[in-house]
Amino acid sequence: MQTVRKVVILGGGTSGWIAAALLKKVLGATIDIVLVESDSIGTIGVGEATIPPIRLLNSVLGINEAEFLRETKATIKLAIKFDNWRVPGEGYFHTFGAPGKSLAFCQFHHLWKRARQLGDTTSLWEYDLNYLCARDGKFAPITAKDTILELPYAFHFDAGLYAQYLRKLSEQWGVQRIEGLVNDVMQHPNGDIKNLVLDGGREVSGDLFIDCSGFRGLLIQQKLGAGYDDWSHWLPCDRAVAVPSERFDKTLPYTRAIAHSAGWQWRIPLQHRNGNGLVYSSSHYTEQQAADLLLGNLDSKALADPKFIQFKTGRRRKQWHRNVVSVGLSSGFLEPLESTSIHLIQSAVVRLLQLFPHQGIVSSQVAEYNRQSQLEFEQIRDFIILHYHVNQRTDSQFWRDMQQMTVPDSLQRKIQIFAANGSLFREQNDLFLESSWLQVMMGQGIMPKDYHPIANSFTEQKLKEMLAQFRAIKQQPLSKLPSHDEFLQKVCAQ
Template sequence: MKNLIKKVVIVGGGTAGWMSAALLQKVVGPSITIELVESEEIGSVGVGEATIPPIRHVNQVLGIDEAEFLRETKATIKLGIQFENWRVQNEHYFHSFGAAGKSFAFCQFHHFWKRGQQLGIDTSLWEYDLNYLCAREGKFAQIKSKDAILELPYAYHFDASLYAVYLRKYCEKLGVKRTEGKVEQISLNKDSGFVESLILQDGGTITGDLFIDCSGFKGLLIQEKLGTGYDDWSHWLPCDRALAVPSERFDKTLPYTRSIAHSAGWQWRIPLQHRNGNGLVYSSSHSTDEQAHATLLSNLDSKALGEPKMLRFKTGRRRKQWDRNVVAIGLSSGFLEPLESTSIHLIQSAIVRLIHLFPHKGIDDSAVKEYNMQSKLEFEQIRDFLILHYHVNERTDSDFWRDMRTMDIPDSLAHKIQLFAQNGKLFREQNDLFLESSWLQVMLGQGIIPKDYHPIANNLPEHKLREMLTNIKNIKHEPLSSLPSHDEFLQQFCKV
């Protein structure tokens, strides 16, 4: 007989633990009780400071006031990511959260743009992208328009430690119980192999029906106790270490993340209201820790506020992210480097998936199977998108970039690249986190120029095509003159 799920126990706090608690408590509600156990001594990794637009859906579901959220987490607006030195050195491109041009039935805008290029209209695709234009000008405001062409999707940069504190306060107001302590032992049911209870270092016992493992890389329940196993993807994504250090804030706060490629990895620059987040992700097979330390500190644009902290990881995923009555969320479920700011989103999507499949009448094998199938697909799709950045490069200055260019890649990604290179066709796979516009920007930015375009783009007479491209460009540029700077927006919007 299946046991009703009446109590959920979350092991570990940080962003993963408290976001899981917040969404479960808010959405599933009074039918369950939630207890979160964490230790102040252990702390959390806390390097996930950049997000993608779906984070706003979480805040809306939780009923969080955006101005309060920005104040409490020292957040700034993020319109996209600027990639520097990725294809070749001294060149950059932008991956915005928006889309160039406008939508057309059966034929994406970039096919019309490509035809215009062949007719001598030498205008960058990004000149038709409002997110990019606002980022370039350092401007932002919430544009209230019913015209989809003026949509301005955005996310946030925030202090991850402050975000966890903010969510903890939220959860405790809703009735989530927090227990301070370290897990010393884990008791399994001898028949089912399910986790029955946690024994804490102080002798206390915590029982539950469903356990959520947010214990970080350690995977205290999912791996150390259940031995679920791990799919290692470091042959595709060999970066295995990161150094992180905060630095003093700039006078002008950019509304985007910077991702700067170096000889054996890449550096992030994330602007917050009170400081900057900086880090270097690198391959220990191509760089010593001392070289990475020197690279990071010599490429800061403001004074460091401490010594860099080391983070070691192995790219990949747990073979089962739901095993028996344990669901791994956050770093315990796997790791994909923060190149496209997907770490916090993977927490969000994992808990939303669990809510959709919540086993209130007991653990059902079919729900577990579906959860794991969806999780696997999501990780693989993001993995392919990250590999694209590395693999399609023309750098010759280091073994790292030569190795990335010549490595074998997943068939799923090779097919996507070949299809786009031939005729510019892009198809979003089921539930792929990244839209066609994202794949388009990175493909073009990395130097993949399609040989042809869709024949539908020929249906417009040349003068009509020129007129359409000019009109769209003008519409996209029009709001810029009336928008405040990013800093002006934050000062006005966040004031008490």
């Protein structure tokens, strides 16, 4: 039982510097942190779009939001727009908000469903403030006592600039950065990692190691052989090609995910450029076909040559093994369809903080960390599979295969319950709220056959009045909010 006093992080980039900054900010002088990275090794910036918990991370780190927006060339994200996922030519939004206002034992969509059966033609999204602001290109933070006017948001930002920003903060707080390539990894007789041997012979020892070496998994896999669960039978896309392009005159406050015949394209608006990419199956597209498809569907001029990335969807079987914790791509990969890449880094470090070893690493702590990590990955996996599986496209074999595949029991059960009577239950610690599952299921074309009987508690006239009132309340802030670009210009000028 050895006190954990020194943490060595292998690899920089977004994952390494989030780990360094958060551990140092929270644990302070109780531990020493050394980060080893080499400028000669590039990073994979797939995480330019985020989800609302990023704001909590920035808050814990004491980051001023205006400064963050300036430093990372960030924009606001209220939602993701999915185009062509159910059928070509159709789209829907998955917002960070929720439609209407739910009752104690009856979620809002049950009221809406009954109204639809009575002839109401309003869209579910017309009751969602995030959607209304995304549609109109408006944003400013809203502070309201009534939860019906909540406007949750996240960011699009340049992941490389974010890593640089966190590095600056981390080094100010006392994190030591060492430039160098790892030539060898030495182990204790019991199999734990002892030290890293860098080029030139310098040795970096530690009590706990965090592997942020990307897909290589230099410590967790190459040295410790922690294993990998391959999920490509559910999520067969195994390649991505990315390219930046010139920014638009009008900056949209949402991400776009555009389905193609064997994959999907992302469009992420930043202050200085747009991020674009195509996630695809190499069984259906060659590299040249993928590059041509992406470049042929840009809305602005490309600023660089396409960059290709290979991956295998899945997770590390033991994300904490011996005295190594894998964070970021070394711990697994889920395609960035729901912008979870950076969140998985954040949650891995938070989980480590909650279970941080004091007088030595205890097997029960490691087991609990791995249990929670597995559950988190599986829940996000199911949500991503949902987008693919519940489609009605007939234009390509890829989408027909997605319809016919056998999905995890956990996902099948959720789909069946919702399709029957609109019931939605959030699993323990599920990253995605009921409103998220609702929007994707409805957007993909699953209309519940029935609704909760509480919706019948109101007369037809009262129900119409309630829904009209909800719509009116959601509309109220729009006239007072600035455009997204006006907000950015004002904040970044401060």
